[in-house]
Amino acid sequence: MADHTATPPRGPAAAPPSPRAAGPDAPSGGRPAGAGRVALLVGGLVLLAAALAAVSVLSVCFGARSVPFATVVDALTAYDPADTDQTVVRSLRVPRTLVGVLAGVALGLAGTVMQGVTRNPLADPGILGINAGAALLIVFAINVLGIGSLSGYVWFGFAGAAVATFTVYGIAAMGRDGATPVRLALSGAAVTAALNSVTTAILLTDVEAFDAFRFWQVGALAGRGMDVALPLVPFIAAGALLALLSGRLLNALALGDDIAAGLGQRVGASRIVAGTAVVLLCGAATAAAGPIAFIGLVIPHMARAITGPDYRWVLPYSALLAPVLLLGADVLGRIIAHPSEVQVGVVTAAIGAPVFVALIRRRRLAEL
Template sequence: MLALTAVASLAVGSKSIDPATVLAALTSYDDENALHLMVRELRVPRTVYAILIGAALAVCGALIQAFTRNPLADPGILGVNAGASFAVTFAVGVLGFSEPGAYVPFALAGAFVLTVLVYALGSFGPTGATPMKLTLSGVALGAAFTGFTTAIVLQNNSTLQIMRFWGVGSVAGRELEQLAWAAPLIFAGLLLGLLSARSLNALALGDDLAQALGARIRVTRICVIIAVTLLAGTAVAAVGPIGFVGIMIPHAVRWFTGPDQRWVIAYSLVVGAIFLLLADILGRVVLPNGELRVGIVTGLLGAPVLIALVRRRQVSGL
């Protein structure tokens, strides 16, 4: 299904291209052919980005939901998105950076710093870092840094214009050269998440029982925090904040895998990529002229799903 969706992403858009032409553009590229140019220069990069970012956000959501034992958690709950957005806004509004590649390091640094602050604040007290304290710390710091971001944006009109487009979230207009830094970070985060799955199963039973079963709680939490920072931070840095993927996909996956995190994380990786590809395709064809950015489409699709999750008598088990 992922392969079919990727092919559809290359063929479907404001200008439909038949599969034979898509294959020819990939295997025998003709730079004088406008359709080949459209496939190679426009649709291949956004397809690759949709696959990577969709997988990253879905796995990130699965990790956070298992880590905090909160079935309605998403990548923003530990402050990652807020930290990355604040750092990018600071780089654009205060330091004067305008090219996307220039503020990527700031986004990653902001995501990492705020995640560490959340973990440090949530670790105070005799009970250490509990899911509830981490969740509250993430919400509080995320709200504060969102306020700082808004204050900077409102002070500068040029910053407002740049952040207005970046803040929506889109995989369009991205270059494959940026994958040189994005792909290794996402792969590292995915690997850490997969390696943490077994220990997350033990943590779902409670800290005391998990420790009795031999799970290294502190190591697991540190690994998950690093994985979340890499996945969400890189995704936000690369394409801007895209909502609802991290909260929807793990729930959809748990409907047919059950609560075993090894299967939840593995399937979230694939289903998240499929979902973001479908959302991007829908955004290209839903309007008669122009297209909707994928961040808007995921919001339109995700809001009803979130309402349905809240209204369910028993949310998918963790």
């Protein structure tokens, strides 16, 4: 009797799908996220949003002046200008909290985008000369133009950050290979050193400029009113939209320029879009609150520790983690030195350094 058992077809067998077959959108190992994992990550975002709301309430309630919680509620719902406590809440604490939220969102997203674009796990606002550019034009505004108010020189800080960033990118883009990650880092270091030397030279010759500048340089949320907070909104909103939409671009760039180009990405255009987002976000935040340390450096690593390497999740997590940390540090600075306060830039550095060391010990930071 003839054997009717089916025999496998001859010829080359079908190859198993490549781990990269899912493309840069795959969150880990090329496998698409399951519904359970997506639900878990969405739940994490909800919890972070609740944490941000809670720390915002604390930021409005705590300060050098003791204000009852009922008075805080009245200041927000039934404001009485004759009540001094309500005036403190409305004119000082609410704008300060708003600036903290805006600056936190901006620094978290900007740090994440910068690390993705440069493929450098140590990238922060200083690597592209943002802090140095903002500092130089602020000193120029104080020393040459005689501008002494924060609301006056904040625009010079923003312009300086933007000019420095585009200068760094222009220098890095010279040559056949274009703006590679190494070129960006080297040109950023060179421009930062040059700008810092000019800033220092001006400050050494003008004591008044130094006194006004050092309050901005330490990084602080105190003294920021609505005249500073509201102008930041359109810049940070536009930058945040660009950053959140760049998740696929950053996933592709993480695979390397050649692979990203092979996947159909225009590498140069992608970097320009991401760089524009960084300028809008980090320029506005640095100009308003000063060069706050460690937020843009640590937050992306914290987000990746939770979500994995997929930038479509890393970006929204960074946008919520950063203001929670920034406002929490600001509240802590008010509590530990009551009735005075420790500036938030000092507190974030004290918190961020050990957190970053712990992340270094747990994870290989080079794997972006």
